[in-house]
Amino acid sequence: MPSTIRDVARASGVHISTVSRTFSAPHLVNVETRSRVLACAEQLGYRPNRAARALITGRTCNIGLIVADIANPFFPPLIKAAEAQARRHDNHIFVADTNEDAIVEEELVRALAKQVDGVLLCSPRMSNSLIEQLSREVPLVVVNRQITGLPAVVMDVAQGARLAIEHLIGLGHRRIALAAGPRGSWTSKEIRRAAMLAVRGPGRELVITGPNAPTENGGLAVADQIQKSGATAVLAYNDLMAIGLIEGLHTRGIRVPQDISIVGIDDITLSRLTRPKLTTVATPTAAAGRAAVDMLLAYGDDRRTTALINLQTELVIRDSTAPLSSQGSGAAPVVTPSTTETPS
Amino acid sequence: MPSTIRDVARASGVHISTVSRTFSAPHLVNVETRSRVLACAEQLGYRPNRAARALITGRTCNIGLIVADIANPFFPPLIKAAEAQARRHDNHIFVADTNEDAIVEEELVRALAKQVDGVLLCSPRMSNSLIEQLSREVPLVVVNRQITGLPAVVMDVAQGARLAIEHLIGLGHRRIALAAGPRGSWTSKEIRRAAMLAVRGPGRELVITGPNAPTENGGLAVADQIQKSGATAVLAYNDLMAIGLIEGLHTRGIRVPQDISIVGIDDITLSRLTRPKLTTVATPTAAAGRAAVDMLLAYGDDRRTTALINLQTELVIRDSTAPLSSQGSGAAPVVTPSTTETPS
DNA sequence: GACAGCACTGCAACCGCTTGCATTAATGGC
DNA sequence: GCCATTAATGCAAGCGGTTGCAGTGCTGTC
Numbered sequence: 001m002p003s004t005i006r007d008v009a010r011a012s013g014v015h016i017s018t019v020s021r022t023f024s025a026p027h028l029v030n031v032e033t034r035s036r037v038l039a040c041a042e043q044l045g046y047r048p049n050r051a052a053r054a055l056i057t058g059r060t061c062n063i064g065l066i067v068a069d070i071a072n073p074f075f076p077p078l079i080k081a082a083e084a085q086a087r088r089h090d091n092h093i094f095v096a097d098t099n100e101d102a103i104v105e106e107e108l109v110r111a112l113a114k115q116v117d118g119v120l121l122c123s124p125r126m127s128n129s130l131i132e133q134l135s136r137e138v139p140l141v142v143v144n145r146q147i148t149g150l151p152a153v154v155m156d157v158a159q160g161a162r163l164a165i166e167h168l169i170g171l172g173h174r175r176i177a178l179a180a181g182p183r184g185s186w187t188s189k190e191i192r193r194a195a196m197l198a199v200r201g202p203g204r205e206l207v208i209t210g211p212n213a214p215t216e217n218g219g220l221a222v223a224d225q226i227q228k229s230g231a232t233a234v235l236a237y238n239d240l241m242a243i244g245l246i247e248g249l250h251t252r253g254i255r256v257p258q259d260i261s262i263v264g265i266d267d268i269t270l271s272r273l274t275r276p277k278l279t280t281v282a283t284p285t286a287a288a289g290r291a292a293v294d295m296l297l298a299y300g301d302d303r304r305t306t307a308l309i310n311l312q313t314e315l316v317i318r319d320s321t322a323p324l325s326s327q328g329s330g331a332a333p334v335v336t337p338s339t340t341e342t343p344s
Numbered sequence: 345m346p347s348t349i350r351d352v353a354r355a356s357g358v359h360i361s362t363v364s365r366t367f368s369a370p371h372l373v374n375v376e377t378r379s380r381v382l383a384c385a386e387q388l389g390y391r392p393n394r395a396a397r398a399l400i401t402g403r404t405c406n407i408g409l410i411v412a413d414i415a416n417p418f419f420p421p422l423i424k425a426a427e428a429q430a431r432r433h434d435n436h437i438f439v440a441d442t443n444e445d446a447i448v449e450e451e452l453v454r455a456l457a458k459q460v461d462g463v464l465l466c467s468p469r470m471s472n473s474l475i476e477q478l479s480r481e482v483p484l485v486v487v488n489r490q491i492t493g494l495p496a497v498v499m500d501v502a503q504g505a506r507l508a509i510e511h512l513i514g515l516g517h518r519r520i521a522l523a524a525g526p527r528g529s530w531t532s533k534e535i536r537r538a539a540m541l542a543v544r545g546p547g548r549e550l551v552i553t554g555p556n557a558p559t560e561n562g563g564l565a566v567a568d569q570i571q572k573s574g575a576t577a578v579l580a581y582n583d584l585m586a587i588g589l590i591e592g593l594h595t596r597g598i599r600v601p602q603d604i605s606i607v608g609i610d611d612i613t614l615s616r617l618t619r620p621k622l623t624t625v626a627t628p629t630a631a632a633g634r635a636a637v638d639m640l641l642a643y644g645d646d647r648r649t650t651a652l653i654n655l656q657t658e659l660v661i662r663d664s665t666a667p668l669s670s671q672g673s674g675a676a677p678v679v680t681p682s683t684t685e686t687p688s
Numbered sequence: 689g690a691c692a693g694c695a696c697t698g699c700a701a702c703c704g705c706t707t708g709c710a711t712t713a714a715t716g717g718c
Numbered sequence: 719g720c721c722a723t724t725a726a727t728g729c730a731a732g733c734g735g736t737t738g739c740a741g742t743g744c745t746g747t748c
Binding site for chain 3: 360
C-alpha cells in the first residue's frame with residue numbers, strides 16, 4: 001500500500017535511480033525532471049524507506065538511548081532534550097530502560113547495535129572494560145561516566161559535591177553523612193571522592209552509607225542508619241533519595257532542616273515543590289542530552305572530536321539546610337568510625 | 345565488521361538460507377546442522393539484521409510511541425511500562441515528543457511509519473479525522489482518546505472527575521471551578537462533560553477556565569481567574585496544574601485547603617510529596633502503556649481485537665481538600681456567570 | 689524393486705533503495 | 719567540423735536477509 005520508489009518512477013516516467021537521486025543527490029538531476037518527480041512523489045505520498053536506505057548506506061539515522069530508569073525524574077528532561085536535538089538532525093531515538101541492571105544494559109546495546117548509528121549510554125552500570133568492548137561494536141557516547149578513550153558527557157558532580165559539603169561546613173556542621181548511590185555508579189564514586197576531600201579538616205568526619213537504590217525508597221531505607229550515625233547533615237546521591245530520606249526522618253520525629261540538614265543532587269522539578277524545598281546541586285541534564293547527541297552525530301566527521309564534555313553544576317540553596325543548632329543534633333550521638341562503608 | 349549471514353554460512357559450510365532458517369524456522373533444519381550453525385554464529389557474534397529482515401517480511405519489530413511531552417511526569421511511567429512490555433515481545437520503542445503540537449504530531453507519525461509496525465499515539469492533539477486518515481497508513485493505537493473504529497486505551501477520567509466533584513460537594517462546596525486542559529485534549533473534554541453533569545443540582549455552579557497549558561505554569565497562570573471566580577474548590581486538568589495553582593494561590597495569600605480545596609488528576613509521584621499532599625484522581629498509566637502495546641501487537645492476529653480498553657480510575661484523598669469553612673471562601677465574591685469559558 | 693513421501697538443503701528471486709559505471713546528447717574549444 | 723567535456727539518465731549489482739520451489743537422498747510400502 002505505501003508507495004515505493006518504483007511507483008514514483010513509473011508515475012514520472014523515469015528510472016528509479018533518478019528518483020533516488022532526486023532525494024539523495026538533487027544536484028545530479030535536471031531541474032525539470034526533479035520537479036516532476038517531486039510532484040509525483042508528493043501526490044503518491046511517497047517517503048523513502050529509511051530502513052532500506054540504511055541497508056546500503058550503513059547509516060540508519062537512528063540513535064539508541066539507554067537509561068537506567070525512565071521513570072526516575074532525572075532522566076526525562078535528558079531524554080526530551082536528546083530527542084529534540086536528534087530530530088533537529090532528522091534522527092529518531094530508541095529509548096530503552098535497563099532497570100538498573102548491567103546485564104540488561106549489555107543485551108540492549110547489542111540488540112540495538114544494528115538498528116542505530118550509535119548509542120547514548122546514560123549512567124551505565126556495566127564495567128568499564130565491557131563498555132570499551134561494546135564501543136568497538138557500535139559507536140558509543142557515555143553520559144555520566146568518564147572512561148579514558150571514550151567520548152563522554154559528564155556533569156561535574158565532584159565540584160557540586162564539594163560546594164554542597166562546603167555549604168554544610170559553613171553552616172557549622174562537623175559530622176556529615178553521605179548517602180551513596182547504587183553499586184557501579186561512576187557518579188556515586190565521584191561524589192564520594194569529592195566529599196571525602198571536602199570534609200577533610202579538624203574535627204570533621206564523613207560517614208558513608210550505601211550502596212543504596214537511587215530512589216525515594218532507597219532514601220527511606222537509609223534513614224535509620226543516618227539517624228544512628230549521629231550526623232547533623234547529609235549529602236544524598238540524588239534528590240529522590242534526599243526526599244525519601246526526609247520522609248523517613250520525618251516519621252522518626254526528626255525535622256529537616258532543624259535537626260538535620262539535607263542536600264540532594266540533580267535539582268529535579270520535584271525538588272522545588274517538596275516540603276521543605278530541597279537544597280540541591282543542579283545538574284544540567286538537558287544540556288547533557290543535547291551535547292551527547294551532538295557528539296554522537298559528529299562521531300564520523302572527526303575522530304578527534306572533543307572526547308570529553310564536562311558540564312558545570314551549581315548549588316541551589318533552598319530550605320532543607322540550616323545552621324547547626326547548638327542544642328539539637330537530633331540524631332542519637334552514637335559513635336561510628338568515620339568513613340565506614342555499610343554494605344547492602 | 346559486524347558479521348553477516350554469509351559469514352556464518354561460510355564458516356559452517358552451509359547455504360545462507362539454512363542459516364536464515366536456523367534463526368527464523370529452526371524446526372526446518374537438522375539438529376546437527378542447527379547446532380553447528382548456532383555455534384559458528386555465536387563465535388562470530390552474529391545477530392540477524394532486523395532492518396534487512398524487515399525489508400522482506402514487512403515486520404520491523406519496532407513500535408513508535410508519541411507523547412505530548414516526555415518531561416511531563418504523567419508520561420514516564422507510561423513510557424517505561426510500554427517499553428518493558430514491548431521488549432518482552434522482543435520489540436523496540438521509538439519515543440518522540442510533540443511538544444503539544446498537532447503539526448509535529450502528524451509529521452512524526454508519517455516519519456516513523458516506515459520504521460515501525462505501529463504507533464502508540466498518547467494524548468494526541470490532532471483532529472479525529474486526521475488520526476483516522478493516518479491510521480490507514482500505519483496501525484495506530486490511541487491512548488487517552490476515544491475514536492470510533494480505532495483501537496484505544498483510555499482511562500476513565502469521566503468517572504474520576506465525577507468522584508472528585510462528588511467528594512467536593514460532599515465537603516459542602518457549591519461553587520466549583522474547573523481548570524481545563526489544553527485545546528484539542530479529549531481528556532479535557534471528558535472531564536468537563538463529567539464535571540458539568542456531576543455539579544448539576546440546586547445552588548451549585550461550575551466555573552470553567554481554560555484552555556490552559558497542562559503544566560505547573562499553566563496552573564500558576566490560572567490562579568488569578570480562579571481567585572476572581574469565587575469558587576471554593578477546584579478540579580484541575582492534571583496534578584501539575586493543580587500544583588502550580590496551589591503555588592499561585594499561595595503567593596496571593598490564599599491557603600489550600602483552608603480557603604480553597606484543590607483536586608488534581610493523574611496521581612503522579614510528585615503529588616504524594618508536595619505541600620499539601622494532593623487529593624487527586626489516580627490514573628493507571630503503567631497499565632495503559634502495557635495494554636496499548638499488547639493491543640498493537642495483537643493488531644495483525646485478530647482484526648476484531650477488543651477495540652477499546654477502559655481502565656478504572658480512583659479518587660485518592662489527601663490533604664488538599666477540606667470541608668467548606670463557613671467564614672472563609674477566601675476567594676473574592678466576584679460574581680461570574682456559571683460555566684463561562686475563558687479563552688486563552 | 690519401483691515409487692510415494694518425507695526431511696533436509698540449495699537456488700534464486702526479491703524487499704526498497706543506493707551508487708559506480710555506461711550511455712547518450714548537448715556543449716565548447718580549436 | 720571534430721573531439722573532449724560535461725550533464726543527465728539508465729543499468730545492474732548489491733546491502734542482509736527471507737522464502738517458494740526444486741533437488742537430493744532415505745525410508746517405508748506394496
